[in-house]
Amino acid sequence: MTGAELMVKSLEAEDVKYVFGYPGVAICPFYDAILDSEIKTVLIRTEQNAAHSASGMARMTGKPGVCAVTSGPGATNLITGIATAFADSIPLVCITGQVNSELIGSDVFQEADITGAVESFVKYSYLVKDAKELPRIFKEAFYIANSGRRGPVLIDVPIDVQQAEAGDFEYPEEVKLRTYKPTVKGNVLQIKKTINQLEKAKRPLICVGGGVSLSGAQEELKALAEEFRIPVVSTMMGISVMPTEHPLYYGMVGNNGFPWANRAMNEADLIMMVGARVADRAVNQPERVMKDTVLIHIDVDPAEIGKNAGATIPIVGDAKHILKEISEYEMDGEFDGWIKSLDEYRRTMPLTRTPDPAFVDPAEFIRRLSLKLEDNAVYVADVGQNQIWSCKYHVVRNGRFLTTGGMGTMGYSIPAAVGAKLACPDRQVVAVCGDGSFQMSMMELATMSQYGVKVKIIVLKNDYLGMVRQYQHFTYKDRYSVVDIAGNPELEHIAAAYGMKFLSIENMEGLDEKLDELLSKDESCLCRCIIDPMDLV
Amino acid sequence: MNRKVFQLLVENSSGVLSRVSGLFSRRGYNIESITAGVTADPKFTLITIVAFGDDEILEQIEKQVAKLVDVRNVKVLEPHDSVYRELCLIKVQVSEQSREGLIAISNIFRASIIDVAAESMIIELTGNQSKIEAFLGLLSGYTILELARTGITGLSRGSSDVVWLEE
Numbered sequence: 107m108t109g110a111e112l113m114v115k116s117l118e119a120e121d122v123k124y125v126f127g128y129p130g131v132a133i134c135p136f137y138d139a140i141l142d143s144e145i146k147t148v149l150i151r152t153e154q155n156a157a158h159s160a161s162g163m164a165r166m167t168g169k170p171g172v173c174a175v176t177s178g179p180g181a182t183n184l185i186t187g188i189a190t191a192f193a194d195s196i197p198l199v200c201i202t203g204q205v206n207s208e209l210i211g212s213d214v215f216q217e218a219d220i221t222g223a224v225e226s227f228v229k230y231s232y233l234v235k236d237a238k239e240l241p242r243i244f245k246e247a248f249y250i251a252n253s254g255r256r257g258p259v260l261i262d263v264p265i266d267v268q269q270a271e272a273g274d275f276e277y278p279e280e281v282k283l284r285t286y287k288p289t290v291k292g293n294v295l296q297i298k299k300t301i302n303q304l305e306k307a308k309r310p311l312i313c314v315g316g317g318v319s320l321s322g323a324q325e326e327l328k329a330l331a332e333e334f335r336i337p338v339v340s341t342m343m344g345i346s347v348m349p350t351e352h353p354l355y356y357g358m359v360g361n362n363g364f365p366w367a368n369r370a371m372n373e374a375d376l377i378m379m380v381g382a383r384v385a386d387r388a389v390n391q392p393e394r395v396m397k398d399t400v401l402i403h404i405d406v407d408p409a410e411i412g413k414n415a416g417a418t419i420p421i422v423g424d425a426k427h428i429l430k431e432i433s434e435y436e437m438d439g440e441f442d443g444w445i446k447s448l449d450e451y452r453r454t455m456p457l458t459r460t461p462d463p464a465f466v467d468p469a470e471f472i473r474r475l476s477l478k479l480e481d482n483a484v485y486v487a488d489v490g491q492n493q494i495w496s497c498k499y500h501v502v503r504n505g506r507f508l509t510t511g512g513m514g515t516m517g518y519s520i521p522a523a524v525g526a527k528l529a530c531p532d533r534q535v536v537a538v539c540g541d542g543s544f545q546m547s548m549m550e551l552a553t554m555s556q557y558g559v560k561v562k563i564i565v566l567k568n569d570y571l572g573m574v575r576q577y578q579h580f581t582y583k584d585r586y587s588v589v590d591i592a593g594n595p596e597l598e599h600i601a602a603a604y605g606m607k608f609l610s611i612e613n614m615e616g617l618d619e620k621l622d623e624l625l626s627k628d629e630s631c632l633c634r635c636i637i638d639p640m641d642l643v
Numbered sequence: 644m645n646r647k648v649f650q651l652l653v654e655n656s657s658g659v660l661s662r663v664s665g666l667f668s669r670r671g672y673n674i675e676s677i678t679a680g681v682t683a684d685p686k687f688t689l690i691t692i693v694a695f696g697d698d699e700i701l702e703q704i705e706k707q708v709a710k711l712v713d714v715r716n717v718k719v720l721e722p723h724d725s726v727y728r729e730l731c732l733i734k735v736q737v738s739e740q741s742r743e744g745l746i747a748i749s750n751i752f753r754a755s756i757i758d759v760a761a762e763s764m765i766i767e768l769t770g771n772q773s774k775i776e777a778f779l780g781l782l783s784g785y786t787i788l789e790l791a792r793t794g795i796t797g798l799s800r801g802s803s804d805v806v807w808l809e810e
Contacts, residue, residue: 285715409706
């Protein structure tokens with residue numbers, strides 16, 4: 107077999123269903139070999155989106171998403187997608203073609219040192235020098251990407267390695283990595299200490315992050331919260347771990363979060379952080395919040411514990427295991443008074459929005475949209491004002507909420523939604539973006555059309571880069587610089603050009619009927635909502 | 644600011660040194676010196692890094708380095724429980740008159756003269772950093788033409804914390 111055939115066989119052995127990518131000469135042997143496989147290929151329209159689509163797929167399947175692009179510009183275009191997956195801890199296996207091994211380092215056509223360039227955004231990377239090594243490298247790459255703290259792994263394969271004869275395919279049964287052994291189970295002593303602290307606590311709070319979804323521990327988390335009756339808040343990446351309307355759930359914290367959730371963080375005497383980094387956007391002043399607070403920090407990455415806030419009890423391991431182990435203990439603690447006061451905060455700290463009736467109110471629109479979505483719908487939020495509105499007003503039941511909270515890459519929603527829809531063709535998938543972020547991934551409408559991917563795209567149109575405009579409003583007193591995106595294309599024509607259904611919503615009148623029209627048929631649709639350009643999140 | 648000596652046992656794979664040093668530069672950690680060399684088992688390399696920062700940074704360095712896939716083991720070489728050595732080569736300008744004096748100083752420090760030319764001399768000195776600093780201090784009256792230091796390498800004392808390389 108050739109190296110390229112070994113690559114495809116390895117992907118088959120990993121049960122990969124889709125490869126997102128863009129060919130070029132240096133990856134052609136691979137794309138030739140994949141023709142003889144059941145694995146489906148998706149030609150995305152720019153390489154960055156191959157990584158985002160693979161990310162959407164990975165988040166829905168719990169397995170690494172795979173993308174394959176060519177050398178040089180193909181590989182460098184992928185970088186933002188890789189960095190996004192790294193910041194959000196999404197498992198990816200990224201394959202890049204490379205120029206002939208003997209030419210590496212001589213600056214030939216379409217050569218880029220991609221393993222060097224992505225070094226700071228990957229969990230690990232390989233530059234393959236011998237085709238015989240390919241099965242072992244693929245086995246390792248999938249294991250590294252999807253164990254411990256998830257993340258992207260890059261495999262750079264020179265064209266001559268893909269073409270080389272490399273003998274029969276034999277996929278290693280297990281990974282032999284002398285130097286990489288992530289911790290899964292939590293330390294029993296630390297778990298006992300946690301129970302002791304919980305029993306002493308009066309106002310405990312669980313704060314969930316993206317790590318809970320990554321470890322597939324949503325059920326365990328809910329069970330733990332219900333068993334011990336502990337209220338729950340979440341970071342942006344932790345949205346959809348708990349159903350929005352669960353009586354113990356108080357929503358998102360942070361500088362864009364709910365005031366009552368932040369108050370809960372400030373008043374709690376014990377915070378159990380699960381799969382969350384205590385990052386700058388979630389906890390503004392960690393030293394203030396954590397003063398006099400018992401912090402139990404559960405994370406699979408020991409380097410995250412103590413990075414932003416010193417933990418009283420660090421527990422390294424997989425959230426699913428650890429939450430299950432904690433649940434097995436009996437705990438005498440009674441927090442109904444605390445829960446009552448949180449309910450009271452929520453009741454008395456209303457969100458004051460004064461929407462202009464001449465426009466669609468994005469908050470109310472998103473709330474009503476989400477109530478009309480199917481129970482297990484997948485909602486993909488982009489970046490900008492639209493993201494914050496989505497985080498605050500989208501009502502999750504049994505669905506998923508996907509967004510990039512770590513890197514905040516504009517244009518994420520459409521390609522990620524494509525990946526999510528291909529992973530779960532039976533589930534409703536909605537991408538919500540602004541008119542700025544839409545134009546960063548607009549080209550993927552062609553991918554949707556080519557492969558019949560039925561995603562509903564909602565564009566909240568205000569002819570501004572709204573989040574930056576808002577920042578300039580507050581920080582530079584309305585001196586707007588480079589945020590006006592007048593000159594936007596007419597979205598109706600865009601939809602027509604790609605053969606998509608188009609829907610326009612100009613104000614809140616008859617919204618329910620419009621939403622029914624948007625969602626009734628299993629077809630892709632581009633929906634434009636005209637929102638107030640001066641609105642603030 | 645504290646100073647710590649880290650000893651990393653890493654897989655001897657291509658790019659491992661750039662992965663380790665790259666981690667320091669991109670996270671803004673301060674590095675004083677870094678040395679690397681293959682171990683008794685050629686599959687592994689031993690890297691000694693001297694870094695400085697406050698306690699939180701030093702703790703992060705240890706954790707972030709341990710996270711690298713190629714890193715098998717991270718040890719902190721505590722001063723009271725380890726030996727450190729550094730090799731230093733010094734090319735000094737000499738004249739007929741000054742040569743004798745330099746040789747005498749070198750002898751006291753057990754440094755070796757490894758090259759002598761008409762107007763210069765190369766001295767090799769091995770020792771811990773304070774010895775090297777003291778020696779360089781004594782050379783202040785001379786003109787140092789070139790100076791090459793390896794940065795320190797070290798080992799912990801005794802055999803209690805040896806990492807056995809067998810599977």
